[in-house]
Amino acid sequence: MSIQSGKLWGVGIGPGDPELVTVKAARVIGEADVVAFHSAQHGRSISRGVASRYMREDQIEVHLVYPVTTGTTDHPGGYQGAIDEFYEQAAERLAEHLVSGRSVALLAEGDPLFYSSYMHMHKRLADRFDVEIVPGVTSVSAASAAMETPLVERDEVFTVLPGTLPVDELARRLRTTDAAAIMKLGRTFPTVVRALEQSGRLAEARYVERASTDRERVLAIGDVDQSEVPYFSIAIVPSPSNNNVAADPLPGEVVVVGLGPGADHWTTDEVRQEIAAATDLVGYVTYLDRVSTRPGQARHASDNKVESERAAFALDLAKRGKRVVVVSSGDPGVFAMAAAVVEVAAEPQWSDVRVRVVPGMTAANAVASRVGAPLGHDYAVISLSDRLKPWSVVAARLSAVAAADMAIAIYNPASKSRTWQVGAMRDLLLEHREADTPVVIGRAVGTADESVRVVTLEKLEPEDIDMRCLLIIGSSQTEAVESDAGTRVFTSRRYPDSQPSS
Structure with a gap:
């Protein structure tokens, strides 16, 4: 220089x-x-x-x-x-x-x-x-001083947003932060008001005009004349612990959420919002450990083999007025807690408890994305665990899906006490599939321990598989292609001899 x-x-x-x-x-x-x-x-x-x-x-x-x-x-x-x-x-x-x-x-x-x-x-x-x-000194600090209100404390998150963002994007960001300052108002003020309404934070927000000057004004958003908003104004949303807005008491409910299969960025904003709003978090200890709790939240961890009891416990908390989030990995409706909660909630004693399910990314999609598109055509999802259904049912379903020539995503393939099913599955599938059928082995996808390999069906070794694995078994139309970037696997959306319907 x-x-x-x-x-x-x-x-x-x-x-x-x-x-x-x-x-x-x-x-x-x-x-x-x-x-x-x-x-x-x-x-x-x-x-x-x-x-x-x-x-x-x-x-x-x-x-x-x-x-x-x-x-x-x-x-x-x-x-x-x-x-x-x-x-x-x-x-x-x-x-x-x-x-x-x-x-x-x-x-x-x-x-x-x-x-x-x-x-x-x-x-x-x-x-x-x-x-x-x-x-x-920034206008944000001046506005906070004018309001005589703290913005954030402890580990709360503060976000600064330009009012020039589209209304849906503003609303999304407002829903996922503890506190916010929205700048560049002026002609954008009507958009900001709509975003505050959509995010449910209008009552919390305050309008500060020309902070620190002799023309300073602090108003509720609803009291502002939208035609007379200068550029040098700002909307402030203090954090829940500082907004002094008495929230209407909400009825108890149970929300079952999916965190996604491993990576934090696979947890959706909607799920994060539900977790932040909960009074109580319920779940298998390994999944709860992925969630950061805020002060005042109760955490109820349990073993992974007590799903019905966990569901009843969550419903009982909600019946007593708690906002309960039941945490699952992946998607809560795929071999996870949504079915258990909805099933138990069908009992008469829980008829007055509201239950909602918020989706998450499931492991099959995460593993598939790592190698390309092995689930690009019709596919089935089967759990290899025989803890909740007999192996005869598992075997019958494997044979039926294999005969139907569909790709298969295999959940729960093995555990410390359950080691023989992978070999039995392989032998069943080889009755219908070629020996060189691609098999994707995804282990701990989305975590620091992630590994993804592609083998053939005949070379699938049971000792290589544990509970952290998910398998994708290809159909007759699944191909594995080698390239400089690694192995890519796909199942074509076009099936041989297909004819368009008239």
Whole structure:
């Protein structure tokens, strides 16, 4: 980097109150040869107004006027083209002073690196000149102070969102965070209100206008005139522990959720929301260990062989007014807790308890994705465990599906006490399938211990399989193709001699 003699200062001047300008910012502004600031075409610069008491009369002032802020432009590149051209020209105006050896203080409302105009100058000048950033108090901090309300505490999550996001995306992010600040309001305010309504957080939110100035206002969102919302306003949603909104008591219910097969990013936002809202978490200890609990939540872990008892326990909690989440791995409706809960809930004593099921990714789909598309055509899902059904039923189903020439996803193939079924399954399937039929062995997919291999059916060895495995047995149309990227397995969606229906 070639450093010139002039130095660029990115100076945060805070949210509007001149007394919130830091001591360092005041010193830098007063010492700089050049003070630069932005404004819209009306020419009134808020940042210069805040900094004026710290400026000298003999300083050079550079007024950077945006060609467009809202509305339309006749620039051939449209709005973005006009703005990009303005930034390039503005950067060169500052560069002329820096090359001449002058120090330049570029003012930024709030903090220079937080939704600030300064950032666009920084990207264009920082690799050519000596640069230093003076941080400033953000509007988020000022708004929180104006509300006299904490935003977050302990391990709660705080999210900053631009109001320019689409309403559905805003609502999704609001549902999955503890607290939020929504900036860039102005003309986006109606969209923000709709997002708050969709996410169920409208009652929690507060509107803060021109925080820290003599025109500061704090209002409930519903009291705001949507036609008179300035850009320098912000919507704040404090965390549940700080929002002071008395929630309506909700009836007890049981929600059965699926965490997905292993990786945290396979747990959906909907599932995370249900877990966060629960008073009690119920499940097999290994699955509960994947869930972070918040203060006040009760955790009820149990062994994996007491599904009916676990379901009854969860229903009893809900009957007493608790919001209970029953946690499963994968999808709760695939060899998991949804069936147990719904079955037990059918008993008369639980008739007044609401039960919901929230889906998750199942292991078969996760394993299939690692090798391509082995489940691309019709397929069956069979559990090899004979703990809840006799082996004669398992064997009959394996034979029937094999005869029907469908790919098969095999769950629960083996355990420490159950080791012979994989060999028995292989022998049954070889009565209907070719010896070179592809078999995908996915183990602990989505975890740090993940492994995925492709073997042929005749070479499937029972001793290689344990309870953390899921098997995908191909059909006659399943192919394994070797490439530089590894083995890819697919089952074509086109079946031989198929004729379209008339």
